[in-house]
Amino acid sequence: xxxxxxxxxxxxxxxxxxxxxxxxxxxxxxxxxxxxxxxxxxxxxxxxxxxxxxxxxxxxxxxxxxxxxxxxxxxxxxxxxxxxxxxxxxxxxxxxxxxxxxxxxxxxxxxxxxxxxxxxxxxxxxxxxxxxxxxxxxxxxxxxxxxxxxxxxxxxxxxxxxxxxxxxxxxxxxxxxxxxxxxxxxxxxxxxxxxxxxxxxxxxxxxxxxxxxxxxxxxxxxxxxxxxxxxxxxxxxxxxxxxxxxxxxxxxxxxxxxxxxxxxxxxxxxxxxxxxxxxxxxxxxxxxxxxxxxxxxxxxxxxxxxxxxxxxxxxxxxxxxxxxxxxxxxxxxxxxxxxxxxxxxxxxxxxxxxxxxxxxxxxxxxxx
Amino acid sequence: xxxxxxxxxxxxxxxxxxxxxxxxxxxxxxxxxxxxxxxxxxxxxxxxxxxxxxxxxxxxxxxxxxxxxxxxxxxxxxxxxxxxxxxxxxxxxxxxxxxxxxxxxxxxxxxxxxxxxxxxxxxxxxxxxxxxxxxxxxxxxxxxxxxxxxxxxxxxxxxxxxxxxxxxxxxxxxxxxxxxxxxxxxxxxxxxxxxxxxxxxxxxxxxxxxxxxxxxxxxxxxxxxxxxxxxxxxxxxxxxxxxxxxxxxxxxxxxxxxxxxxxxxxxxxxxxxxxxxxxxxxxxxxxxxxxxxxxxxxxxxxxxxxxxxxxxxxxxxxxxxxxxxxxxxxxxxxxxxxxxxxxxxxxxxxxxxxxxxxxxxxxxxxxx
Numbered sequence: 001x002x003x004x005x006x007x008x009x010x011x012x013x014x015x016x017x018x019x020x021x022x023x024x025x026x027x028x029x030x031x032x033x034x035x036x037x038x039x040x041x042x043x044x045x046x047x048x049x050x051x052x053x054x055x056x057x058x059x060x061x062x063x064x065x066x067x068x069x070x071x072x073x074x075x076x077x078x079x080x081x082x083x084x085x086x087x088x089x090x091x092x093x094x095x096x097x098x099x100x101x102x103x104x105x106x107x108x109x110x111x112x113x114x115x116x117x118x119x120x121x122x123x124x125x126x127x128x129x130x131x132x133x134x135x136x137x138x139x140x141x142x143x144x145x146x147x148x149x150x151x152x153x154x155x156x157x158x159x160x161x162x163x164x165x166x167x168x169x170x171x172x173x174x175x176x177x178x179x180x181x182x183x184x185x186x187x188x189x190x191x192x193x194x195x196x197x198x199x200x201x202x203x204x205x206x207x208x209x210x211x212x213x214x215x216x217x218x219x220x221x222x223x224x225x226x227x228x229x230x231x232x233x234x235x236x237x238x239x240x241x242x243x244x245x246x247x248x249x250x251x252x253x254x255x256x257x258x259x260x261x262x263x264x265x266x267x268x269x270x271x272x273x274x275x276x277x278x279x280x281x282x283x284x285x286x287x288x289x290x291x292x293x294x295x296x297x298x299x300x301x302x303x304x305x306x307x308x309x310x311x312x313x314x315x316x317x318x319x320x321x322x323x324x325x326x327x328x329x330x331x332x333x334x335x336x337x338x339x340x341x342x343x344x345x346x347x348x349x350x351x352x353x354x355x356x357x358x359x360x361x362x363x364x365x366x367x368x
Numbered sequence: 369x370x371x372x373x374x375x376x377x378x379x380x381x382x383x384x385x386x387x388x389x390x391x392x393x394x395x396x397x398x399x400x401x402x403x404x405x406x407x408x409x410x411x412x413x414x415x416x417x418x419x420x421x422x423x424x425x426x427x428x429x430x431x432x433x434x435x436x437x438x439x440x441x442x443x444x445x446x447x448x449x450x451x452x453x454x455x456x457x458x459x460x461x462x463x464x465x466x467x468x469x470x471x472x473x474x475x476x477x478x479x480x481x482x483x484x485x486x487x488x489x490x491x492x493x494x495x496x497x498x499x500x501x502x503x504x505x506x507x508x509x510x511x512x513x514x515x516x517x518x519x520x521x522x523x524x525x526x527x528x529x530x531x532x533x534x535x536x537x538x539x540x541x542x543x544x545x546x547x548x549x550x551x552x553x554x555x556x557x558x559x560x561x562x563x564x565x566x567x568x569x570x571x572x573x574x575x576x577x578x579x580x581x582x583x584x585x586x587x588x589x590x591x592x593x594x595x596x597x598x599x600x601x602x603x604x605x606x607x608x609x610x611x612x613x614x615x616x617x618x619x620x621x622x623x624x625x626x627x628x629x630x631x632x633x634x635x636x637x638x639x640x641x642x643x644x645x646x647x648x649x650x651x652x653x654x655x656x657x658x659x660x661x662x663x664x665x666x667x668x669x670x671x672x673x674x675x676x677x678x679x680x681x682x683x684x685x686x687x688x689x690x691x692x693x694x695x696x697x698x699x700x701x702x703x704x705x706x707x708x709x710x711x712x713x714x715x716x717x718x719x720x721x722x723x724x725x726x727x728x729x730x731x732x733x734x735x736x
Contacts, residue, residue: 007711011704031400036552040408041703184404227707335409336379339595340708343375 001349004230008290011227015043019240022046022223022295022303031181034304039182039209042306042337044223046295050178051213056171057300061216062158066168070130075164076156078123080246081251083151083198085123088237088264089253120237120262122254123153124244130154137196145346149249151198159189163327170194176211176302176328182260183209186326194324201313203232210305214297216321218316222269223293226308226341230349231285233266238366269312285349292329292336307332308341369717370674372598379595383411390591390663390671392615399549402672407550407577410674410705412591414663418670424539424583427666428692431502438498443532444524445501446491447612449619451566453491454604456632457621488605488630489621491521492612498522505564506689517617519566527557529694531569536560544579544670544696545627551577555696562692569681571600571633576697578673582665585691586684589722590637591661594676594709598717599653601634637680647649675700676709 029037038045051057059065078085136152156164162174166229175186188208197217205226212219224231239260242251267286271279280287292312297303301316305311315323332338396404396418406413419425427433446453496504504520524532530542543554556576565585573594580587592599605626610619634652648655660680664670667686674677683691700706717720 003711003714006714007707010707010710014707015702032403032552034552035400035408036550036701037401040403040702041705043703072719082556088571092630158713161391182400182404183399225704227704227711333404333409335382335411336595337705339378339382340705342378343371343595344708344711346371 001347004344004347004349005289007227007239007344008231011225012290015041015225016293020291020293022293024048024168028178031178032197033153034178035144035182038304042226042308044293044295044306044309045304046297047302047304048300050321051172051300052213055295056168056215056324056326059171060168061320061322063320063322067131067134069167073130073164073167074127075130075133075154076160076322077128077136078153078155079125079136079150079251080123080153080199081150083153083200084202084300085121085153085242086204086264087121088118088266088268089121089240090117091238091253091255096149097143117256118237118266119240119253122239122241124242124251125156126244134194137194150244150251150355151196153193153195153199155191155193155195157189157191159194161190162221163297165192172213172215172326176213178207179211179304179328179330183262183330185331187297188331189329191327191329192297193327194313194322195315196321197315197317197325199323201311203267203269203310203312205308205310206329207307207332209307209332210303211328211330212297212303213326213328214299214301214303214324215324216299216318216320217325218299219297219303219323219325220314221293221297221303221305222312222317223295223305224310226310226337227344227366228289228310228342229345230347231267231283231289232310233283233286234263234345235266236261237264238262265310270314284316341348370713372712372717373657375595375712376593376599380658383409383593384661388659388661390661392416396546396578399546403550406672407674409557410593410676412663412674412677413672414469414665415670415672416668418544419540419581419668422540422581422583422730424536424692424694429584429686429688429690431688431690435499435502435695438533439492441498441532441535442495443498443501443506443522444528445496446521446523447494447504447518447619448491448521448610449518451521451568452570453489453521453567453610454572454632455489455570456486456634456636457489457608458485459487459606459608459623486634487608487621487623487631490607490609492610492619493524494612494661501561505562518612518619519564521561521563521567522562523559523563525559527559529558529560532619533560534607538727540581540583540694544581547577547579547672547696547698550700553699556699557697559695559697560692562690562697563683563688564691565683565685567683567691569679571637571653571678571680572594573676573678573698574592574673574697575675577675577700578671579696579698580665580671580673581694581696581717582667582669582671583692583694584667584686585693587665587671587691587693588684589661589665589671589673590680590684591663591673592678592707594678595712596657596678597709597713598715599635599651599657600678601651602631602692602713603656604629605632606630633678638682650686676706717735 023045025047139279180186239256239262240253242250243254267283316321391413393413393415501522548554607624607630608621611622612619635651687689
């Protein structure tokens with residue numbers, strides 16, 4: 001549909017101008033600059049020198065400091081076989097028994113994943129003392145790959161920095177002052193992420209304004225504006241979670257009962273060489289369309305990730321094998337941009353293509 | 369097309385909530401409040417008590433003051449037979465000779481007005497000393513309707529307040545301070561409007577953020593968000609202008625040569641009783657869709673009219689028969705909202721209806 005393709009390109013032109021890079025600010029913007037230049041136009045940026053005063057930048061690279069301060073804290077550890085939680089995983093057919101596809105009245109065929117294929121899979125989550133969690137992050141992701149049974153990621157997207165990790169409160173700001181003033185509120189949630197280079201996050205969007213501060217290691221983002229929604233091939237996948245057995249060291253996949261369907265992006269931007277051709281033919285709008293924005297956020301930098309932008313995240317660890325970040329979720333405004341997004345998403349890509357080809361436009365003189 | 373109708377309704381819900389009225393602020397917002405609450409979400413508001421300190425509020429109701437201060441100023445006076453400039457006017461066929469319709473390659477049929485019908489007509493504009501202009505505003509629009517040969521409107525949308533009317537500079541602020549700080553710039557243009565109750569402005573939109581301050585009299589606005597673009601039936605009309613003869617007291621219509629086509633809204637929201645049925649059948653999306661927002665801006669109030677909103681303006685005069693307003697045009701941001709608008713406008717209303725009916729959605733299982 002040429003109109004939607006024109007939209008992809010126009011949003012890029014307007015958000016990026018002549019550059020193909022995320023704009024970088026060498027110091028924090030004023031609240032007005034941030035609101036006017038980035039939040040209102042829904043445009044990402046990377047800000048340097050905004051968190052230089054955080055004690056965390058030094059102290060959190062010292063694991064004995066973390067072990068000490070969090071010695072009596074209980075935290076949520078996420079375990080997966082491969083570092084991919086909240087991701088699509090092939091599902092054996094027999095596991096779907098009892099999970100009947102949603103009725104035609106509630107889901108149209110285009111948005112329901114085929115029952116033979118994939119499910120949306122969350123990590124095995126276990127609460128444990130922080131020192132134990134940290135050692136599992138290292139033992140799972142260390143160099144001794146023969147011992148690697150899982151990838152562990154200490155995180156919980158439920159405001160965990162202000163709950164599980166409250167002992168670290170003095171090491172960072174409780175909010176991002178210029179962002180709070182711009183947005184007129186304090187964060188709805190502050191989340192801490194402690195992991196290693198094996199964890200990654202599949203393409204998704206959040207209904208929050210996100211300020212993502214990297215403390216140690218690096219985060220590598222792929223970003224797509226909300227107007228690229230058709231390129232993400234969002235489908236409904238049955239929800240499941242990994243279950244890890246400490247006895248056998250094996251993961252099993254458990255479908256949620258009753259079945260719950262989760263709308264999720266189908267595109268893996270880094271397919272393996274064996275699956276690449278197949279993925280490219282299944283998701284041509286992604287692979288043949290404009291490149292996603294790529295950026296790396298280094299320790300001491302903040303990414304402003306605007307609400308509704310699709311993002312895929314990989315990470316590199318520091319020399320100690322660790323990646324730590326804090327992100328601040330602020331409530332977004334549900335305004336005309338959101339209404340336009342919903343409208344765009346409601347459109348049928350291929351039918352629109354059929355109906356608005358240039359021939360039709362010129363043949364039909366009475367459009368209203 | 370049900371998706372576009374859903375968009376009309378969602379934008380209303382998000383911009384207005386449970387109210388059907390334009391939000392009113394009893395005092396000027398801070399720059400951050402204005403940017404966050406209104407500019408960023410592209411939402412109108414009326415602000416009271418923001419210009420109480422303007423000397424204009426008192427002095428401009430005194431016509432001898434205006435006559436005195438502007439005694440040596442030359443201003444642009446707009447003359448029309450009926451108060452409707454920049455409006456669609458029936459055109460005799462013979463006047464179109466030489467004005468061939470645009471070629472099919474540059475205009476699709478849906479956007480070109482039929483050559484048998486209407487043209488876009490600007491006022492007869494004449495520079496004259498201000499005292500003469502003011503007396504013509506009163507003699508044209510006064511109670512002695514038998515003498516009324518024209519409606520005169522002193523205005524020029526070319527920053528006239530800072531040029532033709534610079535002698536009045538001390539009577540108002542040169543810009544709206546909280547708006548300038550929010551938007552990060554001073555106005556691109558400041559325009560003065562001196563007229564009477566007979567002038568009105570047909571539906572159109574501007575690519576500016578607009579702060580519209582009423583000094584005396586009242587302005588009555590109909591407002592539609594940009595997402596209602598299909599309801600405005602924007603078509604290409606040949607440009608023309610009135611020519612007034614001081615000798616005969618008659619207007620003639622002159623088509624521009626070479627022909628220039630102006631895209632303009634086709635809807636007259638206040639059709640005469642004789643034409644109402646015809647207008648309602650020609651423009652059902654307007655007349656059968658959600659009501660426009662209506663608001664009256666009184667002397668001493670400012671309307672924030674967001675960029676790209678369609679607006680129709682009528683006015684009431686004060687007890688001396690006069691309506692005066694100053695409006696500040698600030699550059700708008702061409703951001704994702706603008707890209708979404710362009711996308712929406714590029715869609716073909718009826719074809720979209722055909723292609724995305726619910727039957728199609730459920731019959732076609734492979735949409736991409």
